[in-house]
Amino acid sequence: MTPQEMDARIVRYGDLKPCKTAFIDAHTPGSDQKENFTIIGGGVSESPDQHVHIRDTPGFNIGAAGQPPKCRNSLHSHRTAEVFFVLKGRWRFFWGRWGNAGEVVLEEGDIINIPTGIFRGFENIGTDYGMIMAILGGDDAGGGVIWAPQVIEDASGHGLVLGENGKLYDTKKGESLPDGIKPMSVLTDDELKAYPEPTTQEVVPHYVARYWDMMALADRQPARVIGDGAMLHDKPGFEVELLTRGSIPAEKYTTDTHEILMPMRGHWRLDYDGGSAVLNPGDTCAVPPGVARSVQPSMTGEASLYRVRSTDDPAGPTVKA
Template identity: 75%
Template sequence: MTTLTERIVRYGELRPCKTAFIDAHTPGSNQKENFTIIGGGVSESPDQHVHIRDTPGFNIGAAGQPPKCRNSLHSHTTAEVFFVLKGRWRFFWGRNGDAGEFIAEEGDIFNIPTGIFRGFENVGTDYGMIMAILGGDDAGGGVTWAPQVIQEAAAHGLVLGNNGVLYDSKKGQTLPHNVKPMPVLTEEQMAAYPEVPVEAVVPRYVARYQDLMALSGKKPAKVIGTDALLKDKPGFEVDFLSRNSLGEDVITPEKHVVLMPMRGTWALKVSTSETVLNAGDTCLLKPGEAYTLAPSMTGEASLYRVSETDDPAGATWTEA
């Protein structure tokens, strides 16, 4: 049985991987840093460090990027949810990334629909960080890259095998004899990926930080779930807490819970253990592990709480 300390990943202790994905050498994307915090994540590199290997029905990760750095177009078959911890980010989607886009500010959360190609870019002036919630225990099994991403990566020495592993010719690596290159989607296959207009995405899949602060004045705001602001069943639920959202009552979750502070410091007590969570920290709580949680200092305080559900981590995109 792991201790509470072993299930907390501090923001300052996050270990990045700069070779996590197929576009690691592609100009404009080659400064990305990928973080796998809970679960196996979606990294294609053996260099990826995993902080907590438990898989509570979903994965937690993060992406850090300097200004003007982008993550290339890809699609997921399970949920991909981001909230902006630091900076200003442009999310875009469609086969060529031009079907729709919007700008996310700090604290905003985006439940990106499955089955569409998406990417994101740091459009701020400083290093930015977005925190990720990925559906399912095996989040890496459902990632598909747009054809142009695979082709451009090959031109810069990176080939993705059909075993999901990257091979870098700059390091003298070649595909093993029993591994073939990941096939590129055909035009017919690409036609199955919708070009979704922005007006069909933002109202249904985006929640703004200031709105959540207003909604969480006396109790937690339900962000993602069947009866939440963003109605969905991605295999987990998300709610949002601010200063006055919780009292002093003891909470005993029936399933896994992950606490992810956005602003301020939060005092957490589990049994006889007490600690303080800061912005960017991640804490995994086990089923039946009773806890109390409250802001520990004055000033702005906010926190995203992710709870495991029995729902399958399936498709989220449906026609309006």
């Protein structure tokens, strides 16, 4: 692989292009300052303004959300896995029909594997602009977002209408639904009964891993975070590991699956057959199967990196009984 080919597979944090109109709550007060980033794959954005950095998917999607303090993402659900790790800031994740069934606060480096089939939202409760990185199961990320009814109703009062085709229309800009396209239907009371309301105690032990716990486990080998036999046992169509200094040997290795490298702390040197590159916190690198590579911290100090690999498992965890 040439350096030019590898460079095309590295999305730098500083080059990320945000979309401020990605979802139906883009005009709703309290949610109108959030930014959505689609890094690998089409993601779940409802806006034609969304920039996609790398369209080819490795069996899952990579995205990110950036929000100033006190900005929240409205209650929604997905049909496949939605995993977040906190790159910057302090974040509160909450869930349930009204967002009051349970909650957890995540610090930098922490990761949450949110169960499918529940409404969830999140907000930046830190003092500065925050950033969370997302892994979404499936090549098509599960076919979009399912919004809690009140989110659709609130959005209509601020000019945004979601069509049944999954696209947004801004009535304040004079846009209207095309002929033959109806508004997205609101879930009925009977349909809402299918969405579980798990408590904090039911979710956190099974779906949240703390950064320093993972760092301790990654002292001599990668910490297995999500996947078969990992800290979080669900198999959502991909597996996640946390690497730190000494986790892997310096020799090159190959894989028969796609591998995504996402530094959390420190600078990492990626050596591959054909060249080398330095990966920094917030960067995303997509290494294809069969390419011999090694990755090691390039400087002293704290270093950690999330590594995501595609698997053949179904793309969505469910709430444990």
